[in-house]
Amino acid sequence: MVKKKKEKEKSKEIEEMDREIQNGAYSGRVMTEEQMEILRKQIAVYAVICDQLVLLHNSLSSYHPLSSGVRPMVGGYFDPMGASSSSHRISTRHRWTPTSTQLQILESIYDEGSGTPNRRRIREIATELSEHGQITETNVYNWFQNRRARSKRKQPQTTTANGQADDVAVTTEERRSCGDSGGLESYEHILFPSPDLGKKII
Amino acid sequence: MVKKKKEKEKSKEIEEMDREIQNGAYSGRVMTEEQMEILRKQIAVYAVICDQLVLLHNSLSSYHPLSSGVRPMVGGYFDPMGASSSSHRISTRHRWTPTSTQLQILESIYDEGSGTPNRRRIREIATELSEHGQITETNVYNWFQNRRARSKRKQPQTTTANGQADDVAVTTEERRSCGDSGGLESYEHILFPSPDLGKKII
DNA sequence: GCGTTATGAATGAAGG
DNA sequence: CCTTCATTCATAACGC
Structure with a gap:
């Protein structure tokens, strides 16, 4: 609750975003780069947290495996001769990619x-x-x-103020209040997506 | 925690998502509804995983606290327009295609x-x-x-049959950033950033 | 509907 | 700095 100011700024941006939508910037929602960054970071944080929790757990109770595959893209989508694939192209990394x-x-x-x-x-x-x-x-x-x-x-x-207001397929905003802070059950479909989501994503 | 395999799939998904984030970050901050949804889900997933890990740990070794600040506000994340689990697949074009x-x-x-x-x-x-x-x-x-x-x-x-068959000039630059699993030390400020991060997102 | 191809986009690096 | 190039990823479009 410390950063009131920050929040304010954020709001502003969101408003701006709304305007863009009205102008038909795209058919979906628009995020500012900053928001994007924050999100990205947020996810990275979770990745690290998960990772560390696993490690921590392992070090504490050196018994139970708990080697969850949670381990996220350490190293990005760049997986030099990943263990999964055959040792095909050995090196061929021409440009640096940050982990x-x-x-x-x-x-x-x-x-x-x-x-x-x-x-x-x-x-x-x-x-x-x-x-x-x-x-x-x-x-x-x-x-x-x-x-x-x-x-x-x-x-x-x-907005590029293009005279033509190409209409946006109004996304039916259904404001689902975020009351779902419930237990895991509600996320099962996310955690272990049945074909539907998986296919979409992968 | 029986679902090793499932979790594997998750990893994949995470990579994908990361990619999408990258995509959004560059151009413009434009995200389709679908991307947005994926992102949101991803975050929820992490939140849940973290939660689960903590719980699991606690149940196994009923001693060490291990609940420090990790607790993420499950569900309350980024959701400027609501629409959380509304899978509204409106036309959503993910990528621009010229007419x-x-x-x-x-x-x-x-x-x-x-x-x-x-x-x-x-x-x-x-x-x-x-x-x-x-x-x-x-x-x-x-x-x-x-x-x-x-x-x-x-x-x-x-046109030109120059000896250069097909690239692979091989810049002997072996730049494979090896598997860095990331040390925790340097993330402390991210991991426990005083309620800051969470705040900014909303 | 599934694998392939064409192509939009992200990004590390070079050049000016 | 700012622009441009090269490389690579991901996906819409397409053929089967």
């Missing part, structure tokens, strides 16, 4: 406010990140460069 | 020679094309980007 861990750190540093990482800072970051995977200072440099540039390219999209 | 009209225009502009549509030009084009269907500047931008790249990749192969 999810690294990404999280980078992200957090990014919005930490230090918008302009100096040479010195970059070095520090690189050093820190090298703990979590292969990385070079150049990588870090590029990452920040790109990150900044791309998040900046966001303004000119608002 | 034939737009495509013609784009093509003609493309061979018109202006190989490098400036930012300004892109905007013009987008505006023009929006007369013929939903489109954003980003779409236009991407289209040209891809068009250029792909036509360049086709030509040299058919």
Whole structure:
């Protein structure tokens, strides 16, 4: 409950988003980049938490396996010769890809406010990140460069005031109050999706 | 916890989702309803998993607390427009597809020679094309980007039989970031961020 | 309806 | 910085 201000800003953005929808930006909902980032982070957090819980548990009670497959995309969708597949292309990784861990750190540093990482800072970051995977200072440099540039390219999209208000298929907003803080049962269909969801997603 | 297999599938799903997030983050912050739903579900999944893990742990080793701050507000997450479990599959286009009209225009502009549509030009084009269907500047931008790249990749192969069969120049750069499972230490600020994070999302 | 292909989009890196 | 390229992922469109 600390960040009232933040919340306010968020609201603003949501309003803006609404406007975009009205203007027919797309057929669905619109999120600002910032919201997106937050979500992304949120998920990453959960991933880490789950992971750590498992580890913690294992270390405490060194008996029960509990090796849940919860383990999320550690390393991103980049799975160098994953255990699952045959050792086909051995290396062929031409460009650096941050591991999810690294990404999280980078992200957090990014919005930490230090918008302009100096040479010195970059070095520090690189050093820190090298703990979590292969990385070079150049990588870090590029990452920040790109990150900044791309998040900046966001303004000119608002509504584009095209005269033609192409109507949006009004999404029937059915406000389901978030009272579902219930137990697990209600999520079973999510956790273990029957063909339907799975197919859609995979 | 019998469902090892199921959990495996989950992982896959998570990857997918992450991808989607990435997608959204770049362009524009536009998310389809469907993507949104997936995201929301994913978060719920994590929430539940975390919860379960904690409970499980507690039941196994009935000593260590292990309930520190992890407790996520199940259900109360990001849901600006409600619609939580309303699987409304309205047309939802996930990816922009040019209408034939737009495509013609784009093509003609493309061979018109202006190989490098400036930012300004892109905007013009987008505006023009929006007369013929939903489109954003980003779409236009991407289209040209891809068009250029792909036509360049086709030509040299058919016309010139230069020794270069098919890429694989092999930059000896073995950049495989290896499996970093992520140390927890560096995440403390993320894991237990004082109610902050959760707040911001709503 | 399932595998394939075409293509929209994301992103690390280079160039200016 | 800002723009552009190259590579890769994911999916709409298409053929079977």
